Amino acid sequence: MVKNLLSIDLEDYFCDLPFNKWKKYDSRIEKTTDKILDLLDKYNHQATFFSLGYIGEKFPELIEKIIKKGHEIASHGYYHKDLRKISKEIFEEDLLKSIKTLEQISGEKILGFRAPFFSIDENNFEVFHIMKKYLKYDSSVFPVKTPLYGLPNAPRKIYKMNVDNPLIKNDEGDFLEIPLATIRIPIIGNIPIAGGFHLRFLPIKFLKFGINHLNKTGNVAMCYIHPKDLDPKMPHIPEYAWHYYWGLNSAAKKFEYLLKNFKFSSVRDSVSF
Numbered sequence: 001m002v003k004n005l006l007s008i009d010l011e012d013y014f015c016d017l018p019f020n021k022w023k024k025y026d027s028r029i030e031k032t033t034d035k036i037l038d039l040l041d042k043y044n045h046q047a048t049f050f051s052l053g054y055i056g057e058k059f060p061e062l063i064e065k066i067i068k069k070g071h072e073i074a075s076h077g078y079y080h081k082d083l084r085k086i087s088k089e090i091f092e093e094d095l096l097k098s099i100k101t102l103e104q105i106s107g108e109k110i111l112g113f114r115a116p117f118f119s120i121d122e123n124n125f126e127v128f129h130i131m132k133k134y135l136k137y138d139s140s141v142f143p144v145k146t147p148l149y150g151l152p153n154a155p156r157k158i159y160k161m162n163v164d165n166p167l168i169k170n171d172e173g174d175f176l177e178i179p180l181a182t183i184r185i186p187i188i189g190n191i192p193i194a195g196g197f198h199l200r201f202l203p204i205k206f207l208k209f210g211i212n213h214l215n216k217t218g219n220v221a222m223c224y225i226h227p228k229d230l231d232p233k234m235p236h237i238p239e240y241a242w243h244y245y246w247g248l249n250s251a252a253k254k255f256e257y258l259l260k261n262f263k264f265s266s267v268r269d270s271v272s273f
């Protein structure tokens with residue numbers, strides 16, 4: 001069976017808000033992550049946890065628990081900043097702070113990064129030069145067109161990136177991109193089948209078909225989930241749009257269905273750099 005890739009963006013449900021509003025809300029990250037860890041144990045899968053440095057600092061025992069279970073810790077930045085709204089200097093500072101914090105707690109080298117909000121577009125490609133200084137891979141490229149994010153012309157399969165133009169490959173390069181899973185439908189374009197909102201929104205049979213299709217053509221699917229995606233009790237946040245709450249009741253069941261039907265691993269354990 002093909003080993004697909006599973007990633008968890010480790011952040012609390014309120015982390016899409018600006019940092020100064022986070023203190024208004026009570027954390028649910030330990031409880032909601034435990035639910036994911038139990039399911040991974042049950043089906044014997046490994047995953048990559050793209051953690052905020054902030055979460056590491058607040059909940060070091062959670063990071064230790066994840067490491068003890070053999071999963072990988074990678075970086076999701078420190079303060080969950082939208083990279084389209086900050087300078088490259090601030091990005092580098094935030095990234096380094098997260099790497100330092102997570103390495104200290106995990107005792108392991110941090111190899112990869114995922115941009116909060118998948119916030120990379122053609123105006124901030126220089127972030128890849130910064131990542132490459134410290135890391136081996138990135139998993140922020142979403143080859144889809146959505147109102148919120150996406151690089152529809154990027155390669156859909158794992159590739160060595162040309163860091164000057166991340167939309168093209170450089171087979172001689174040494175920085176790896178692991179795009180989020182999509183399926184290509186003629187005329188319509190690329191449809192996301194990776195998880196998160198798409199897991200909550202799309203029929204599970206369609207997601208299964210999409211992952212199977214990738215696997216049959218010799219490719220692995222990079223899937224992702226947030227702890228909040230599986231939390232029907234996520235408190236109401238006035239600033240959040242409808243899509244944050246769509247399908248929360250059935251998401252855990254759908255997620256478990258994927259775990260039951262496919263094999264998943266962390267990036268570190270199954271991708272060669």
Ligand SMILES: [Zn+2]
Pocket residue numbers: 009011076080115116117
């Ligand atoms: Zn995030």
